[in-house]
Amino acid sequence: DRLRACIRGIDLACRYGGEEFVVVMPDTDIGVATMVAERIRRRVAGDLFAIHKGEKQIEVTISIGIAARSTPEDNAGMILKRADEALYRAKRDGRNRVVADAA
Structure with missing residues (x-):
């Protein structure tokens, strides 16, 4: 539910x-995908x-890797x-961040 609340209806x-x-974000450039991932x-x-x-309640963080066609x-x-490689860069660089594929 948390995830669905942050994405668009077409995603x-x-x-x-x-x-x-x-x-999956159809017809979306990497800039918009990065903004959604940050959200x-x-x-x-x-x-x-x-x-x-x-x-009990705990804090949770996420690391996100982004790639586009x-x-x-x-x-x-x-x-x-490529998204998986970007995800591992996000984890390696300190976690709790968004990293976009450079391709």
């Missing part, structure tokens, strides 16, 4: 693995998450690979 959010999510990051960091049936030959697998 598609889905789980991609155990702790990873993908947001998601701030929203998650700004909310406490309840655990143990609400008895850069050539007509790019396919979904190539874009996901």
